Amino acid sequence: MPVIMFSRTPNTKRPRHGAFSLSRRLLRGLALCLVLFSLAAQAADGPGRNAIASAHPAATAAGHEILAAGGNAFDAAVAVSAALAVVEPYSSGIGGGGFWLIHRAEDGFTTMIDGRERAPLAAHRDMYLDAEGEVIPRASVDGPLSAGIPGEPAALAHLAGTYGRLPLAESLVPAIRLAEEGFAVDAHYRRMAGFRLEALRASEDATRLFLRGANVPEEGTVIRQLELAATLRALAERGHDGFYKGEVAEKLVNGVRAGGGIWSLQDLADYEIVERDPVHGEYRGITVTAAAPPSSGGMVLVEALNILEGYDLQQMDAATRTHVIVEAMRRAYRDRAEYLGDPDYVDMPLSRLTHPQYAAGLRAGIRLDRATPSSLLPGVVDTTPKGEDTTHFSIIDGDGNRVAATLSINYPFGAAWVVPGTGVLLNDEMDDFSAKPGVPNVYGLVGAEANAIEPGKRMLSSMTPTFLDDGERIAVVGTPGGSRIISMVLLAALEFSEGRDAKAMVERRRFHHQFLPDAIQFEPLAFDDALQLELQSRGHELQPLDSSYGNMHVVIWDLEKRRVEAASDGRGVGKAEVR
Ligand code: DON
Numbered sequence: 001m002p003v004i005m006f007s008r009t010p011n012t013k014r015p016r017h018g019a020f021s022l023s024r025r026l027l028r029g030l031a032l033c034l035v036l037f038s039l040a041a042q043a044a045d046g047p048g049r050n051a052i053a054s055a056h057p058a059a060t061a062a063g064h065e066i067l068a069a070g071g072n073a074f075d076a077a078v079a080v081s082a083a084l085a086v087v088e089p090y091s092s093g094i095g096g097g098g099f100w101l102i103h104r105a106e107d108g109f110t111t112m113i114d115g116r117e118r119a120p121l122a123a124h125r126d127m128y129l130d131a132e133g134e135v136i137p138r139a140s141v142d143g144p145l146s147a148g149i150p151g152e153p154a155a156l157a158h159l160a161g162t163y164g165r166l167p168l169a170e171s172l173v174p175a176i177r178l179a180e181e182g183f184a185v186d187a188h189y190r191r192m193a194g195f196r197l198e199a200l201r202a203s204e205d206a207t208r209l210f211l212r213g214a215n216v217p218e219e220g221t222v223i224r225q226l227e228l229a230a231t232l233r234a235l236a237e238r239g240h241d242g243f244y245k246g247e248v249a250e251k252l253v254n255g256v257r258a259g260g261g262i263w264s265l266q267d268l269a270d271y272e273i274v275e276r277d278p279v280h281g282e283y284r285g286i287t288v289t290a291a292a293p294p295s296s297g298g299m300v301l302v303e304a305l306n307i308l309e310g311y312d313l314q315q316m317d318a319a320t321r322t323h324v325i326v327e328a329m330r331r332a333y334r335d336r337a338e339y340l341g342d343p344d345y346v347d348m349p350l351s352r353l354t355h356p357q358y359a360a361g362l363r364a365g366i367r368l369d370r371a372t373p374s375s376l377l378p379g380v381v382d383t384t385p386k387g388e389d390t391t392h393f394s395i396i397d398g399d400g401n402r403v404a405a406t407l408s409i410n411y412p413f414g415a416a417w418v419v420p421g422t423g424v425l426l427n428d429e430m431d432d433f434s435a436k437p438g439v440p441n442v443y444g445l446v447g448a449e450a451n452a453i454e455p456g457k458r459m460l461s462s463m464t465p466t467f468l469d470d471g472e473r474i475a476v477v478g479t480p481g482g483s484r485i486i487s488m489v490l491l492a493a494l495e496f497s498e499g500r501d502a503k504a505m506v507e508r509r510r511f512h513h514q515f516l517p518d519a520i521q522f523e524p525l526a527f528d529d530a531l532q533l534e535l536q537s538r539g540h541e542l543q544p545l546d547s548s549y550g551n552m553h554v555v556i557w558d559l560e561k562r563r564v565e566a567a568s569d570g571r572g573v574g575k576a577e578v579r
Contacts, residue, residue, distance in 0.1 A: 046105060046400035051564040052076065053502075053553035053576035054393035055091065055480075058183060059083035060575040062174035063395060066166065067579070073401035074102060074163035075171045078156045080393050081407060082175030082232065085152065086225060087183045089210060089425055090192035090412045091391040091480065094231065094243065096427035097151035098407030099291045100159060101278060101465040105400035110467070114274040115155025116294050116458040117148025117429040121270075122262040125453050128435040135435050141442060142199040144261025146415045146428035148459065152407065153235050153243035154273045161239070169236035176236065179229035179423070182222035188573050189223075190216050192389060192412040199416035203259075206418040206425065228423025244268040248422060255419035256426070270456070276343070281354055283309055284497050290466040290489070291406070293343045296336040297464025299353055300486045303332040305493065306359030307366075314498060319534035320368055322527070325494070326513045326520055326540065327366045329487050333515040334377050336486075341450035342458040348450065371539035374518035389413075390480030392465065394555040396564055402555075404465030404476045406485070411442060432459035443482035446516055464489045468496050472560050477505065479552035479569070484521075487512040488550045502554040502567035502576075510550060519543040 050073075052063040062083035063076035071079070077100060085093040092098060100113040128139045140146045160168035193200065193216045200206045205227075207214055212221060234242035242248060249268045256263040279298025281288040283305040290298030307328035313321050339348050352358050365372065390408040395401075409415075409427035417426045434447030441447075443462070451460040462485045468475040475496050479488045492505040509526035513519070519541040527535070532542055551572035557564045566576035 046398050047396060047557045047562060047564040048398050049564050049578050050076070050395075050397050051555040051557075051566040051576070051578045052080065052393065052395050053555050053566040053568045053574065054080050054084065055391045055551055055553065055568070055572055055574040056084060056087045057573075057575040058087045058178055059393065060577050062178070063393075064577065064579050065174050066171050067397060069166065069170065071166045071171060072164065072399065073395045073397035073403050074159050075166045076395050076397065077102070077393075077403040077405055078160050078164060078168065078171035079174050080395070081152065081156060081405060082172050083178055084391050084393070084407065086175050086178045086228065088391055089223075090189065090196070091389045091409065092152070092407035093409050093414070093425050093427075094153045094228075094235070095147070095150050095419075095424040096407065096409035096414060097148070097429065098155065098405060099295055099461070099463050099465055100155060101289065101291060101404040101467065102159075102163060103402045103467060104163065110278060110289055111275045112278045112292055112465075113155050113158060114276050114292075114294065114458070115151030116461060117151050117427055118267075118271065119148055119430065119433070119453055119455055119457050119459065120262050120267045121264060121455045123430070123453050123455050127453060128430075133436070135439050140431040140433070140435055141411055141415070141428050143202065143415055143417050144256040144259040144263075144426055146430045147256065147261060147263070147417075147426035148429040149263065149267045149271050150424075150427065151271065151273060154240055154271055157235065157240040158273050168239060172232055172236040176229050176232045179225040179232060182224035185217045185219055185221040185223060186573060187219060190219065193217070196411070196413040196416045200413060203417040205420050205423075206413070206416055209418060209423070210413070225423045227421060231422050231424060244271055251421050252419050252424060255422065259417060274344070279350070279354060281305055283493065285470050286493070286497055287469045288466065288493065289469070291461075291464050293340055293348060293350065293460070294458040295461040295463050296340045297462055297486050297489065298466070299340065299350060300332040300336050301464055301466065301490055301493065302354045303335060303359060304328040304490050306354070306356050307331060307363050308494070309356065310360065310363045313494065318531050319538070322511065322531065322535060323368065323371070323538055323540070324366060325490070326511070327372060329490065329513040330372065330374060330515050331362045331377065333486075333513070334374070336460075337446050337515060338448055339450055340460050341447075341452075342460070345454055345457045346450040369538060373539070374515050377515070390463070390482070392478035392480055392551070392553050394476035394478060394553045394566070396474070396476060396555050396557050400557070402467065402474070402476050404467060404478050406463035406465045406478045406480065408461075408463060408480070429459055432461060440516075444514065444517060445483045462486050466493070468493055470497070472558065474557045474559065475502070475505070476555045477552070479550045481550045483514050484510070484512045484549055487514070488552060492552060492554065502556045502565045505554050506552040506567045506569045510548070517543075521545055523548045
């Protein structure tokens with residue numbers, strides 16, 4: 001990667017040459033100059049400052065540390081991801097996976113690094129069903145049998161090697177330090193550990209690392225993870241193979257199998273990230289670029305925005321506006337349940353689902369005065385989602401490179417099971433498959449054939465790292481929150497489309513509809529009494545939530561004002577910082 005020197009003032013002086021007198025060598029020199037000139041000019045178009053918003057202050061600091069050492073946004077993304085893997089063990093980790101949506105400023109290249117977990121090769125369609133064909137409670141949520149083959153280590157090695165300026169080992173330094181020195185337990189950690197206490201107690205290593213006396217640690221307790229530091233060092237020293245082959249791989253497979261799981265060395269050796277074209281859409285002059293399958297995020301977001309494109313939301317009263325947004329969510333989430341899965345295993349009508357004319361057809365079925373019962377739409381079954389874990393961060397560096405990354409081990413503390421001797425906390429992402437068509441997962445999401453378990457397949461996700469670009473401002477957006485991730489990003493995109501800033505996007509009160517259950521869930525204070533009555537009179541069932549949800553992190557680059565801003569969700573403990 002060329003090192004681009006940033007200059008705040010665009011270089012407007014072009015060198016003059018008499019073309020006819022140039023030798024081939026000179027021509028080559030000229031071509032090189034032009035490339036360097038155009039790189040410098042594009043660099044000069046960057047915001048000039050680095051902005052990071054992540055779910056933890058130590059992770060934001062890790063990213064800035066790597067940028068200050070000469071790294072770009074992609075190196076910083078490695079540092080932030082790895083730091084979050086240490087200080088937010090309940091959210092993401094090297095035992096999990098995620099999606100890194102990236103944009104390289106120098107040539108405008110945009111791609112999504114798919115580091116999603118895969119089903120082990122020994123997995124099969126009915127692996128979570130009992131002899132009567134019923135789903136075995138918790139089998140896809142707790143312990144090693146619920147773990148997919150991790151993708152995050154491969155994604156970090158790929159990010160550093162293909163897009164970064166610094167060696168992987170350098171970008172992993174802050175995370176290794178955090179693992180060795182430890183981090184202090186806060187109230188959020190205590191809530192998450194309390195929620196998963198029973199499951200954590202079933203794992204000797206998880207109990208030793210994340211609990212004290214088999215109970216939730218007091219605030220301020222320092223959590224050190226020396227084995228995790230050693231595993232991160234193996235990744236730093238040997239890259240991809242440091243995790244997927246050799247000593248670490250053997251410990252992982254032996255540990256998982258001893259705990260009742262089905263991983264093999266072949267599973268680890270076979271794991272590869274995939275670069276995928278993101279999903280694109282247009283909404284009222286905004287170019288939307290978001291996660292592609294195996295995430296449903298981009299498709300649901302774009303389909304919902306396409307439906308909403310036909311309404312002038314700003315001119316509508318609050319009830320009608322909320323109603324049509326809900327109806328758009330309902331229809332887009334229905335299509336998620338019906339059609340989506342791993343693109344390497346299933347054919348999906350993605351271009352139809354994201355086509356404005358398809359949305360126009362759906363819009364025609366929306367009545368402004370009446371909710372459409374989900375049972376009247378063709379499709380699948382039901383329950384209630386949760387989601388306070390998983391993580392997201394947003395970065396724009398001084399050159400305009402950007403990263404939106406949403407990473408997960410699924411449930412709080414994932415499978416709640418640490419592989420002995422590795423410090424690797426396993427994901428329980430297998431629950432994102434449809435264990436049985438129509439039977440909801442922990443987020444209440446239902447799925448069909450397309451998301452059934454198959455060996456080596458990636459489970460469908462809702463993670464929605466997104467770029468929004470209206471020609472004047474570029475936003476990098478995302479959040480955790482299980483099935484509600486997509487509706488949160490949708491609401492944030494609507495805020496952006498109305499000119500609001502990063503803070504307004506993360507602060508917005510949230511509501512959600514996911515087709516099934518057929519109810520609008522909403523945060524405290526999202527709807528006043530009058531709005532609730534109005535929605536009920538249109539036939540909507542309301543499900544008030546007793547707490548808020550989501551943990552959104554947004555960075556916006558205002559191209560006209562040459563300014564960057566960053567905001568972290570007040571619902572979490574994250575930190576946004578521009579340097
Ligand atoms: O990939 C997915 O859609 C889920 N595993 C994400 C889980 C999540 O966001 C949990 N938390 N809030």
